Amino acid sequence: MGILGGIMKKKLDIPYIILFLIVSMGAVIMFIPYLWMVLSSLKGNHEILSGATNIFPQKITFEGYKTVLNDAPFIRWLINSLISSTLITLATLFTSALAGYIFAKFKFRGQKLSFILILATMMVPFQVIMIPRYLIVSDLGLINNLFALIVPNLISGFGIFLAKQFIEAIPNDLIEAARIDGAGEFRTFWSLILPQIKPALSAVGIFTFMAAWNDYLWPLIVLNDLNKMTVPLALVFFNGQHLVNYNVVMSAGVLIMIPVVIVFLVFQRQFIKGMTMTGMK
Amino acid sequence: MSSIPESTGTKTAIEIKGGKKRTQTQIKVQNRFIFFSLTPIMIVFIVFSAIPIVWGLVLSFYQYNPLQEHSPFIGLRNYMDLLKDDVFIKSFWNTFKFVIIAVPANIAITLMIAIGVNRIRNNMFRNLFRTIYFLPCIAPLAGSAVVWSTMFNKDTGLFNVLLNFLHMPGVDWLTDPSLAMYSVIAMTLWADMGFNIVLFMAGLDSIPKMFYEAAELDGANPWKRFWNITVPLLSRTTLFVTIMTCLAYFQMFPQFQILTNGEPQNETRVLALNIYDHAFTYMNMGYASAIASVLFVIILIITIIQLKLGKSQWEY
Numbered sequence: 001m002g003i004l005g006g007i008m009k010k011k012l013d014i015p016y017i018i019l020f021l022i023v024s025m026g027a028v029i030m031f032i033p034y035l036w037m038v039l040s041s042l043k044g045n046h047e048i049l050s051g052a053t054n055i056f057p058q059k060i061t062f063e064g065y066k067t068v069l070n071d072a073p074f075i076r077w078l079i080n081s082l083i084s085s086t087l088i089t090l091a092t093l094f095t096s097a098l099a100g101y102i103f104a105k106f107k108f109r110g111q112k113l114s115f116i117l118i119l120a121t122m123m124v125p126f127q128v129i130m131i132p133r134y135l136i137v138s139d140l141g142l143i144n145n146l147f148a149l150i151v152p153n154l155i156s157g158f159g160i161f162l163a164k165q166f167i168e169a170i171p172n173d174l175i176e177a178a179r180i181d182g183a184g185e186f187r188t189f190w191s192l193i194l195p196q197i198k199p200a201l202s203a204v205g206i207f208t209f210m211a212a213w214n215d216y217l218w219p220l221i222v223l224n225d226l227n228k229m230t231v232p233l234a235l236v237f238f239n240g241q242h243l244v245n246y247n248v249v250m251s252a253g254v255l256i257m258i259p260v261v262i263v264f265l266v267f268q269r270q271f272i273k274g275m276t277m278t279g280m281k
Numbered sequence: 282m283s284s285i286p287e288s289t290g291t292k293t294a295i296e297i298k299g300g301k302k303r304t305q306t307q308i309k310v311q312n313r314f315i316f317f318s319l320t321p322i323m324i325v326f327i328v329f330s331a332i333p334i335v336w337g338l339v340l341s342f343y344q345y346n347p348l349q350e351h352s353p354f355i356g357l358r359n360y361m362d363l364l365k366d367d368v369f370i371k372s373f374w375n376t377f378k379f380v381i382i383a384v385p386a387n388i389a390i391t392l393m394i395a396i397g398v399n400r401i402r403n404n405m406f407r408n409l410f411r412t413i414y415f416l417p418c419i420a421p422l423a424g425s426a427v428v429w430s431t432m433f434n435k436d437t438g439l440f441n442v443l444l445n446f447l448h449m450p451g452v453d454w455l456t457d458p459s460l461a462m463y464s465v466i467a468m469t470l471w472a473d474m475g476f477n478i479v480l481f482m483a484g485l486d487s488i489p490k491m492f493y494e495a496a497e498l499d500g501a502n503p504w505k506r507f508w509n510i511t512v513p514l515l516s517r518t519t520l521f522v523t524i525m526t527c528l529a530y531f532q533m534f535p536q537f538q539i540l541t542n543g544e545p546q547n548e549t550r551v552l553a554l555n556i557y558d559h560a561f562t563y564m565n566m567g568y569a570s571a572i573a574s575v576l577f578v579i580i581l582i583i584t585i586i587q588l589k590l591g592k593s594q595w596e597y
Contacts, residue, residue, distance in 0.1 A: 020401065134561075236426075253428055257420060
């Protein structure tokens with residue numbers, strides 16, 4: 001059984017073995033930066049300062065990790081990222097489904113126009129939006145506030161579009177039946193529509209969370225207080241402070257990657273399904 | 282059925298008995314639902330997306346600096362200045378250079394990897410490879426750039442340590458003007474290939490196996506099978522992937538700021554970085570908006586191309 005068994009059965013399929021080796025080599029190359037990050041994070045301060053050029057640490061220490069956890073508000077950064085990303089994701093799921101429902105199943109004046117407007121803004125580069133958005137956010141007094149990250153991202157054009165596509169496929173009779181049964185409009189939305197579009201919502205949720213968690217440019221513009229920073233921004237800022245002892249920065253990198261990788265491995269299937277589903281639409 | 286008292290009785294009673302006929306009250310209820318649900322959403326949308334777009338385009342006709350008291354309307358002056366601004370012109374061409382090299386490289390490599398991984402017969406290994414190739418995509422680009430900046434380090438970085446190990450001289454990966462852009466491209470490809478690999482793998486899965494079987498029976502070699510079956514039948518996926526990668530790469534920012542910050546000699550200064558610096562380092566927001574509008578036009582053209590091409594026949 002297994003890969004070797006598969007090869008043996010075919011009487012040493014040489015091209016297949018070569019292919020397998022090439023693909024494995026590519027995978028190893030892809031993995032090198034992670035290996036480098038982990039190995040560097042285990043180097044000692046002294047070793048780094050001496051300018052040694054070994055790839056593997058001479059002596060494994062956790063000095064880098066200690067520095068990150070003791071001298072930097074690392075947990076604070078994680079909490080900031082977690083709060084803003086979670087709130088953005090929950091809000092986006094709700095507003096996408098609600099707006100998608102209304103655009104798909106109701107008729108009102110200005111409906112087409114507002115939907116086209118939402119779609120059209122999706123393609124505008126963020127560089128055009130960011131300057132006025134910064135001015136608006138600073139007028140609202142939200143600079144250096146996590147709400148500066150959250151409020152503009154409460155809605156998503158992509159989410160509304162995807163939800164609308166899925167809700168259009170729900171038969172009108174089903175909705176009419178719920179109304180006849182006496183369900184209010186919001187009840188119909190909450191207990192009939194939402195469960196029907198779970199696949200779309202899980203895709204929107206995963207992408208929204210990832211985009212919010214990984215975002216760098218917008219936090220860079222609106223946050224400059226060390227205690228308010230989110231993880232990617234803090235890592236870059238931290239890197240600027242510890243250019244020499246990069247073991248510290250790499251330790252922070254490892255600590256940040258661990259939860260991300262775990263979450264990814266758990267949701268991998270939904271993730272890839274969501275990508276291909278939305279990508280091929 | 283028709284004698285429902287509209288003015289008396291409770292609302293719910295009318296809704297229940299009203300059946301499919303939408304009564305006056307029902308329409309009122311629905312309108313209220315639409316109004317209360319959509320208004321907050323549209324307000325957020327208008328305040329943080331619609332207004333900024335219009336404002337951003339308008340701002341490009343002003344000399345706007347939030348630290349100065351006066352911000353006069355200067356017409357097309359910002360745009361005229363752009364034509365004389367060597368750094369802008371350089372950043373414009375740098376952006377195209379980056380896209381023209383990185384996008385085809387990305388497409389070619391991801392397509393090859395996708396085909397390779399798709400041919401792995403063992404399910405477990407296939408999924409493992411896909412996961413490893415995809416892993417860099419879930420990390421923040423900014424974090425990956427930080428890791429790569431230590432790998433590119435002249436003295437202690439991985440690449441030069443390996444070169445020295447092979448008795449070769451180290452290379453100035455990020456400070457050599459003729460090399461810096463390629464170093465950034467290498468990092469970008471590593472960080473960003475996974476998305477396209479997954480999309481290509483899904484595209485390959487959707488090609489019916491019988492085409493390949495028939496071609497094999499006809500004696501077509503693998504090369505012919507690739508060009509005559511895979512390439513044409515994958516064209517829809519390829520178009521989508523190419524356009525999306527183009528759109529993303531024209532707006533790339535974190536790695537340029539973190540790895541090189543536009544240096545050396547502005548060789549890696551791209552439009553996105555130029556806009557950021559003018560807007561938030563020099564606070565020339567009017568001028569920055571003019572550059573942003575240029576980027577907007579580029580993106581607009583690509584989107585129109587996509588819409589045009591997407592309409593043609595692709596079915597098989």
